Amino acid sequence: MKPINAAVVDLKQLDLLADGDSSIHTLDSRAKVLVTLVFIVSVVSFDRYEIIRLLPFFVYPAVIIxxxxxxxxxxxxxxxxxxxxxxxxGLFNPLFDRDVLYQIGQVEISGGWTSLFSLLTRSLLTVSAAFILVGTTGFTAVCQALQRLGTPQIFTVQLLFLHRYILVLADETDRASRARELRSCGKKGLGVTSFGSLTGHLLLRTWLQADRIHTAMLARGFTGRFHVSRQSCFGANELLYLLGWSLLFISLRTATLSDTIGALFS
Amino acid sequence: MSHHIVEARNLQHIYPDGTIAIKDVSFRITHGESVAIIGANGAGKSTLLQHLNGCLYPTSGQIRIGDTLLTKSTLPDIRRTVGMVFQYPDDQLFMPTVFEDVAFGPLNQGLSGSDLEERVTEALTRVGAEHLRIKPPYHLSGGEKKRVAIATVLAMSPDILVMDEPTSGLDPFSRRQLMALLLEFKHTKIFTSHDLDMVLDLCQRTIILHNGMIMADGPTDEIFKNDTLLAACRLEKPLSMQGCPLCSADCATKPGN
Known part of the structure; x- marks a missing residue:
C-alpha cells in the first residue's frame, strides 16, 4: 500500500533534515526546545476568537525555514x-456559536466561524513549530534536550521508543496490508473480520520486531541514556537566540509590539 | 588472561511456554578460532547465540567470556567484548543515517568528537561502506545493509564476533564479498548458518546442534565427510563436496563405464 510506505519514508525524511549544518542546526538543542515551548505557550494562550494578533507569529516559522x-x-x-x-x-463551532462578531459589508461572521479560523491558525503555527524543531534538531536530540532540562528519564525514553515504534508499526502495516490486498483480488477481502485478525497480528509482529530492535540497542551498549554525535553547549549564541525570540513572542502576546506596528500604519 | 575465549558449561534454556531450546550444551572456543554452529531449523542455534552476549539468560549452566562469568553486573563489559550481528539487518539498523547508526555503539561507550569520527570512518572503511555514510539505512540494498550492520558492531571494537546467518538473503556476488571480508578479520568468530559451503570456507571447527543438544564438535572437513551424522541431524554435505550431478551423469552414461 503506497500511501503508508510513502508516509513512513516521509517521516524518516524529517529526521534526515536535522543533519544540516546551518546556524540553526548547530545551536544547542535546549535553546531550540525552550524557544518552541515559549512560542507554543504564547500562541495557545490567546483568546479563542483571536486571529489578527496571531498573524505576526508566522514570522518565526518563516525565518527559521x-x-x-x-x-x-x-x-x-x-x-x-x-x-x-x-x-x-472545530467543525461544530459554527453550528453552536452563531452570535455575530464581525460584519464586513453585508457579510456577517459568527463567533463559531471566527473560533474555527483561530483554531486553524493556532494549529498551523504550533504544528509548524514542532516540525521545524524536529527538522532542525532531530528527535533523539529533542529527547536528550528534554532530559537535560529536567524531564524524568523514564518519560524521555518512552517518547524515543514511541517514535521508533511508530516507524516499526508503519513498516509492518505496509507489508501486511500489501499481502492482504494482493490476495483480495480487488475486492474487500473478508471485510471487517479480516481486519480484526490483521490488527491482532500486527500488534504481535510489531511487538516482536520492537523487542528485537531493543535487543540490538542493548547489545550495542544502550543503557537508557541519550547520546548524539553533534556536541553542543549552551553559550552566548543560544542565550541570544532564546532571549531574542522569547522577548519577541512575549511582546507579540502582550500586544505592545503589534500595537506599535499598528500605530505606525494608522 | 584473554577476553577472546568463549566457554559454555552445561547450558540449558527453557522458554516460558516450556519448550526446551537447548540442553546440556558445553564447549570452549579459544582465541582466534572460527567456529560454525550448524543444525536444522529449530535445532537451537539462534537461542544459543543469544546467550553469548546476554540477550538471553540460561535457565541453568554458565557462559564465560574470558575469565568473566556472564551475569547482570558483567553484562556491559561482555557486550563490549562480544559483538553480535543479527540475522536481519533491519533489526540492527534503526538510526536515521548510516553514520549515526555506526556511531550509536561508540557513543554509548563514551566516545565523542574526532575519536568518534575516526572510529566510525575506520569501521565503515573496513567493510567498504564509507561512501554510504550519509545514506539512510532503509535506502540500502541487502548486501549494503549487511555490511553496515557489521560496521555497527566493528565500531565497538569487539574481541569476539558473533554472526547469525551472515550470508542469508545475499546474492552470490555479495555473499563472496562478505566471505572475503570475514576471512580478513582476526577476531574469534562464531557463526550460525545453513550455508555449509561458507562454513567449509571460513570455519576450521564446526559444532552440530540437534534438538538442542551437541551432536558433534570437531574439524569441519571431518564432520562434513560423515554422511551418517549429517543425515541423522537433517543436514546435507556442502554442494562443493557433493560433486557435479551433470558430470556424474555424463560419466555414468559414457561407454565403458
Missing part, C-alpha cells in the same frame, strides 16, 4: 496532513 534551509513545501505538506484532524475538532 529560510535560515535552516528547510524545504518549505515539505513542511507545508506535513502540516496539511494534520489539518483534517484540526478541522474535525
Amino acid at each position: 529560510v535560515l535552516a534551509s528547510l524545504p518549505p513545501l515539505y513542511i507545508a505538506r506535513k502540516i496539511a496532513l494534520v489539518s483534517p484532524f484540526i478541522i474535525m475538532v
Whole structure:
C-alpha cells in the first residue's frame, strides 16, 4: 500500500533534515526546545476568537525555514496532513456559536466561524513549530534536550521508543496490508473480520520486531541514556537566540509590539 | 588472561511456554578460532547465540567470556567484548543515517568528537561502506545493509564476533564479498548458518546442534565427510563436496563405464 510506505519514508525524511549544518542546526538543542515551548505557550494562550494578533507569529516559522534551509513545501505538506484532524475538532463551532462578531459589508461572521479560523491558525503555527524543531534538531536530540532540562528519564525514553515504534508499526502495516490486498483480488477481502485478525497480528509482529530492535540497542551498549554525535553547549549564541525570540513572542502576546506596528500604519 | 575465549558449561534454556531450546550444551572456543554452529531449523542455534552476549539468560549452566562469568553486573563489559550481528539487518539498523547508526555503539561507550569520527570512518572503511555514510539505512540494498550492520558492531571494537546467518538473503556476488571480508578479520568468530559451503570456507571447527543438544564438535572437513551424522541431524554435505550431478551423469552414461 503506497500511501503508508510513502508516509513512513516521509517521516524518516524529517529526521534526515536535522543533519544540516546551518546556524540553526548547530545551536544547542535546549535553546531550540525552550524557544518552541515559549512560542507554543504564547500562541495557545490567546483568546479563542483571536486571529489578527496571531498573524505576526508566522514570522518565526518563516525565518527559521529560510535560515535552516528547510524545504518549505515539505513542511507545508506535513502540516496539511494534520489539518483534517484540526478541522474535525472545530467543525461544530459554527453550528453552536452563531452570535455575530464581525460584519464586513453585508457579510456577517459568527463567533463559531471566527473560533474555527483561530483554531486553524493556532494549529498551523504550533504544528509548524514542532516540525521545524524536529527538522532542525532531530528527535533523539529533542529527547536528550528534554532530559537535560529536567524531564524524568523514564518519560524521555518512552517518547524515543514511541517514535521508533511508530516507524516499526508503519513498516509492518505496509507489508501486511500489501499481502492482504494482493490476495483480495480487488475486492474487500473478508471485510471487517479480516481486519480484526490483521490488527491482532500486527500488534504481535510489531511487538516482536520492537523487542528485537531493543535487543540490538542493548547489545550495542544502550543503557537508557541519550547520546548524539553533534556536541553542543549552551553559550552566548543560544542565550541570544532564546532571549531574542522569547522577548519577541512575549511582546507579540502582550500586544505592545503589534500595537506599535499598528500605530505606525494608522 | 584473554577476553577472546568463549566457554559454555552445561547450558540449558527453557522458554516460558516450556519448550526446551537447548540442553546440556558445553564447549570452549579459544582465541582466534572460527567456529560454525550448524543444525536444522529449530535445532537451537539462534537461542544459543543469544546467550553469548546476554540477550538471553540460561535457565541453568554458565557462559564465560574470558575469565568473566556472564551475569547482570558483567553484562556491559561482555557486550563490549562480544559483538553480535543479527540475522536481519533491519533489526540492527534503526538510526536515521548510516553514520549515526555506526556511531550509536561508540557513543554509548563514551566516545565523542574526532575519536568518534575516526572510529566510525575506520569501521565503515573496513567493510567498504564509507561512501554510504550519509545514506539512510532503509535506502540500502541487502548486501549494503549487511555490511553496515557489521560496521555497527566493528565500531565497538569487539574481541569476539558473533554472526547469525551472515550470508542469508545475499546474492552470490555479495555473499563472496562478505566471505572475503570475514576471512580478513582476526577476531574469534562464531557463526550460525545453513550455508555449509561458507562454513567449509571460513570455519576450521564446526559444532552440530540437534534438538538442542551437541551432536558433534570437531574439524569441519571431518564432520562434513560423515554422511551418517549429517543425515541423522537433517543436514546435507556442502554442494562443493557433493560433486557435479551433470558430470556424474555424463560419466555414468559414457561407454565403458
